[in-house]
Amino acid sequence: MQIKQLSAVFPNAVNSYCPGCEHGLLLKFIAMALEELGITEKAVMVGSVGCSTLAFKFLNIDYVQAPHGRAPAIMTGIKEVEPEAIVFAVQGDGDALSIGLQELIYAANRGIPVTVFMYNNMVFGMTGGQMAPTTPEGMVTMTTPFGRNTEKSGPPIYSCELLSGLSRPSYIRRVVIAPKPVQLKDRVLYSSKEANESYKAVVSALKTQMMGGFSYVEFLGTCNVNWKMSILDSKKYAHNVSAKVYPPGLFRDRFGVDSVES
Amino acid sequence: MRWFQVKRLLMGAEAIAEAAVDAGLEAYFGYPITPSSEIMENLAILHARHRSDKFKVYFQSASEVESINLLMGAGAAGHISMTATSGPGLSLMAEGISYAYTSEIPLVIIDVNRGGPGLGNVAPEQSDYLFVTKSLGHGGSKGIVLAPSSIQEAMGQVRMAFELSFKFRMPVIILTEAIIIHMLESVEQDHQFPVNVETSWSARGRKNGARHLINSIYLEPSEFREIKIKLEEKWKAVEPLSECFMCDDAETLFVAYGISARIAMEAATDLRGRGIKAGVFRPITLNPFPGKMLVDAARNSRRIVVIEMNEGQMVHDVQYWVRRDVEQIPFMGGIYPDTEEVLEKCK
Ligand SMILES: Cc1ncc(C[n+]2csc(CCOP(=O)(O)OP(=O)(O)O)c2C)c(N)n1
Ligand code: SF4
Numbered sequence: 001m002q003i004k005q006l007s008a009v010f011p012n013a014v015n016s017y018c019p020g021c022e023h024g025l026l027l028k029f030i031a032m033a034l035e036e037l038g039i040t041e042k043a044v045m046v047g048s049v050g051c052s053t054l055a056f057k058f059l060n061i062d063y064v065q066a067p068h069g070r071a072p073a074i075m076t077g078i079k080e081v082e083p084e085a086i087v088f089a090v091q092g093d094g095d096a097l098s099i100g101l102q103e104l105i106y107a108a109n110r111g112i113p114v115t116v117f118m119y120n121n122m123v124f125g126m127t128g129g130q131m132a133p134t135t136p137e138g139m140v141t142m143t144t145p146f147g148r149n150t151e152k153s154g155p156p157i158y159s160c161e162l163l164s165g166l167s168r169p170s171y172i173r174r175v176v177i178a179p180k181p182v183q184l185k186d187r188v189l190y191s192s193k194e195a196n197e198s199y200k201a202v203v204s205a206l207k208t209q210m211m212g213g214f215s216y217v218e219f220l221g222t223c224n225v226n227w228k229m230s231i232l233d234s235k236k237y238a239h240n241v242s243a244k245v246y247p248p249g250l251f252r253d254r255f256g257v258d259s260v261e262s
Numbered sequence: 263m264r265w266f267q268v269k270r271l272l273m274g275a276e277a278i279a280e281a282a283v284d285a286g287l288e289a290y291f292g293y294p295i296t297p298s299s300e301i302m303e304n305l306a307i308l309h310a311r312h313r314s315d316k317f318k319v320y321f322q323s324a325s326e327v328e329s330i331n332l333l334m335g336a337g338a339a340g341h342i343s344m345t346a347t348s349g350p351g352l353s354l355m356a357e358g359i360s361y362a363y364t365s366e367i368p369l370v371i372i373d374v375n376r377g378g379p380g381l382g383n384v385a386p387e388q389s390d391y392l393f394v395t396k397s398l399g400h401g402g403s404k405g406i407v408l409a410p411s412s413i414q415e416a417m418g419q420v421r422m423a424f425e426l427s428f429k430f431r432m433p434v435i436i437l438t439e440a441i442i443i444h445m446l447e448s449v450e451q452d453h454q455f456p457v458n459v460e461t462s463w464s465a466r467g468r469k470n471g472a473r474h475l476i477n478s479i480y481l482e483p484s485e486f487r488e489i490k491i492k493l494e495e496k497w498k499a500v501e502p503l504s505e506c507f508m509c510d511d512a513e514t515l516f517v518a519y520g521i522s523a524r525i526a527m528e529a530a531t532d533l534r535g536r537g538i539k540a541g542v543f544r545p546i547t548l549n550p551f552p553g554k555m556l557v558d559a560a561r562n563s564r565r566i567v568v569i570e571m572n573e574g575q576m577v578h579d580v581q582y583w584v585r586r587d588v589e590q591i592p593f594m595g596g597i598y599p600d601t602e603e604v605l606e607k608c609k
Contacts, residue, residue: 041468061467061473064335064365065361070328073327073331073335074335074338078466079335081335081336081341082341082466084467085466085467086467102325102327102328103324103327106324106328
C-alpha cells in the first residue's frame with residue numbers, strides 16, 4: 001500500500017499529544033477531509049486554547065490563534081470579510097462550553113457558515129485535569145477530589161442538545177472518536193467503526209459549511225493522562241461512561257449531507 | 263474617485279463615521295455604549311445606503327468580548343476594521359488587544375472616555391488615560407494612542423489610525439471625549455482615495471503558496487525572546503506627535519490633550535492678554551508619549567501646569583520627563599475644564 005502525504009500536514013510533523021489521545025486523530029481526519037473536498041488552499045483554522053492549541057505545528061494551513069473560548073467570534077470575523085474561506089476550529093469542552101459558551105451560541109444562532117469540531121474529554125486536559133462543564137456526576141477530577149457534585153455545580157452541559165434548541169445551525173452531530181476495544185482471549189483489538197464515523201462527520205460538517213450553513217460536531221474522546229487510567233481503560237470508559245452520558249447521534253442535517261455517500 | 267473638499271457642519275460622531283468610510287473602512291463591529299453609540303448609529307446608515315463599495319460589513323456584536331475578537335478575525339484576514347466603545351467596553355476588550363499585539367493584528371478602536379471607574383457616568387472625563395497608555399491588556403501589550411482635540415483632527419486621525427495599524431500591524435486607539443463626539447463643528451471633508459494597505463501576510467487561505475500563521479503562543483523562551491525584541495524594535499519606530507501653542511517664550515506652560523487642550527489654549531490666550539506669557543504643549547500621540555518634545559517645549563517655562571479631566575493621570579508622564587515640580591488642575595466626575603477656574607489658579 002502506498003502512503004500518500006497529505007498536503008495539509010507538514011511532512012516532518014510530530015504528534016505532540018499524549019499516547020492514546022484522539023486529538024491527533026481528529027487533526028488527521030480534518031487534513032484528509034480538506035484534501036478530499038479540495039479546500040486545503042482556502043482553509044483557515046482558528047486555534048482555541050487547550051490541547052488543540054499546538055495544531056499549527058502539525059497542520060500546514062493558514063492559522064489564527066484565538067484567546068480561550070473566543071474561536072467562534074474570531075471565525076465569524078474572518079468569515080464576514082472572507083466569505084470564500086473555509087473556516088473551522090477545534091475547541092475543547094472547557095473552551096467551547098465554559099469560558100466560550102456565549103461566543104459559540106451567537107455564532108450558531110446567527111448561522112455563520114463556519115465549523116466547530118469540539119473534542120469532549122469531560123475534563124480540562126491542558127491544565128491538568130480539572131472539572132469541565134461536561135464532567136459527569138461523581139467523576140473525580142483535580143478540582144472535584146470527591147467526585148463532581150452536580151447539586152452545587154449544576155448538571156453537565158449537553159452541547160448538541162443545547163444548540164439544537166436554536167433554529168439556525170445546519171449540522172449538529174455527536175460521535176465517539178475513541179476506538180472501541182474488543183477483548184479477545186489473548187489480545188485486544190480496536191474497532192474501526194468510530195474512526196469511519198468520525199471521519200464521515202468531519203466531511204459532512206465541512207460540506208455543510210460549503211453549502212452555507214453552521215456545523216458542529218462533538219467528538220467523545222479520551223484523556224487517559226488526566227483520567228488517570230491506562231489507554232485501554234480510557235477507551236472502555238469512553239464507551240461505557242462518556243457515550244452513556246452523552247448519547248451519540250445526528251441532531252440536525254439540514255442539507256442531508258450525511259445521507260450522500262462521500 | 264475624484265479628490266475634492268467640501269465644508270460642512272457636522273456632529274463629531276457623524277464626522278468620524280464619514281471619515282472612516284471615506285478612508286476605506288471595510289468592517290465595523292460594535293456593541294452600543296454611551297457616549298460612543300452615535301458613531302455606530304451613523305455607520306449603520308452609511309452602510310445601509312451603500313456609501314462605499316469597500317464598507318461591506320456592519321455587525322452588532324453580543325458583547326465587547328465578542329467585538330474585539332470579531333475585529334481580530336477581520337484584521338487577521340487583512341481587512342480594515344474598527345469599533346467604537348467606552349471605558350467599560352474597553353475593559354472587556356483588553357484580553358483581545360493583548361493577543362492582537364503579539365499576533366501583530368491591525369485593528370482600530372475609538373474609546374470615547376466616560377466618567378469612571380465602575381459604571382461612573384456618561385459625562386466627559388479623560389479617565390482612561392492610564393489604561394490605554396500603560397496597561398492595555400496583560401503581558402505588557404501596547405497600542406498607538408491618538409488624541410484629537412477637534413472634530414476636524416478626529417477625522418484625520420481615523421485615516422491615520424487605519425494607516426498606522428497596518429504599517430505597524432498593531433492596535434491603534436483613538437482616545438476621545440463625549441464633547442468631541444456630541445458637539446457640532448464646521449469641518450472640511452476631504453474625499454480622498456481610501457488608504458492602501460499591505461495584506462500579503464494575512465490569513466485568507468494559503469492559496470497554493472506558503473501558509474500564513476497569526477499566532478501569539480511561543481512556548482520556547484529563547485524563541486519568544488526574539489519575538490519580543492522584534493516587537494519592541496517595531497514599537498520604537500512609532501513616531502510621537504505633538505503640537506506647541508505659543509510655547510517658545512512661555513513661562514507658564516500648560517500640558518493638556520484632547521478637549522482639555524482647547525480649553526488650555528483659550529486660557530493661555532487670555533493670560534497673554536493680561537501680560538502673562540503662557541503657552542500649551544499638546545501631546546497628539548499619548549502613546550508613544552512625546553516626552554523629548556515636551557522637554558524641549560518646557561525649557562523656558564517656570565511653571566508647568568497639567569490640565570486633565572481626571573484625578574491626575576498624564577501628570578505622571580509629564581513629571582517623569584521634565585523632572586521638576588509640576589502643578590495640576592484636575593477636573594473630575596464629568597465636569598469639563600472651566601477657563602475661569604484655570605485663570606483663577608494661574609494668575
Ligand atoms: C483566560 C484564560 N483562563 C484560563 C486559561 C487556562 N486554560 C488553558 S486551557 C484550559 C482548559 C482546557 O480544557 P478544554 O477546553 O476542555 O481542552 P482540552 O485541553 O481538554 O482539550 C484552561 C482553563 C487560559 N489560557 N486563559
Ligand atoms: S492532556 Fe489529555 S487531551 Fe491533552 S493531549 Fe494529553 S490525553 Fe490528550
